[in-house]
Amino acid sequence: MFAKKTMSGNKTFTIIKPDAFEAGYTGPIIQKIEEAGFNLKNMRLIRLDQESAGKFYAIHKEKPFFGRLCDYMCSGPIIVIQLEKENAVEDFRKLIGATNPEDAEEGTIRKLYATSIEANAIHGSDSDENAEIEINFFFS
Ligand code: IDP
Ligand code: MG
Numbered sequence: 001m002f003a004k005k006t007m008s009g010n011k012t013f014t015i016i017k018p019d020a021f022e023a024g025y026t027g028p029i030i031q032k033i034e035e036a037g038f039n040l041k042n043m044r045l046i047r048l049d050q051e052s053a054g055k056f057y058a059i060h061k062e063k064p065f066f067g068r069l070c071d072y073m074c075s076g077p078i079i080v081i082q083l084e085k086e087n088a089v090e091d092f093r094k095l096i097g098a099t100n101p102e103d104a105e106e107g108t109i110r111k112l113y114a115t116s117i118e119a120n121a122i123h124g125s126d127s128d129e130n131a132e133i134e135i136n137f138f139f140s
Pocket of ligand 2: 126
């Protein structure tokens with residue numbers, strides 16, 4: 001009998017969202033990401049259009065907040081970053097904290113820099129599969 005060991009991937013993907021970019025938090029956020037042991041593999045400053053925002057957040061298209069989310073993500077420049085670290089997806093989700101900054105743990109990026117459940121400063125992939133899809137979406 002072999003113990004089943006599931007290997008987690010070493011890639012994840014993040015976006016410094018328009019509110020955090022506009023507020024000048026790009027530097028401190030990247031510093032926290034690097035201090036947590038992530039390596040920056042690819043990075044761009046871009047501005048999304050409605051079509052790309054809708055594609056990126058397609059899994060939320062039935063949600064009541066979808067339209068506002070797309071408007072918000074297009075409201076200003078963003079930084080998209082491919083990251084690498086052992087156990088990347090899970091460790092990065094811990095580093096950013098809960099979706100709603102009011103529920104985020106002390107010291108997490110959303111606790112420190114987010115202003116609301118919508119304008120929550122940063123994105124983090126939620127699975128290895130989605131990390132791959134999101135990286136290919138922006139860096140291919
Ligand atoms: P996540 O970013 O923590 O993975 P998701 O549920 O995947 O959270 O939602 C994607 C993004 O949609 C959130 O980061 C946030 O910007 C926005 N969002 C999520 N839930 C709400 C809501 O209830 N109201 C408004 N915006 C929301
Ligand atoms: Mg999500």
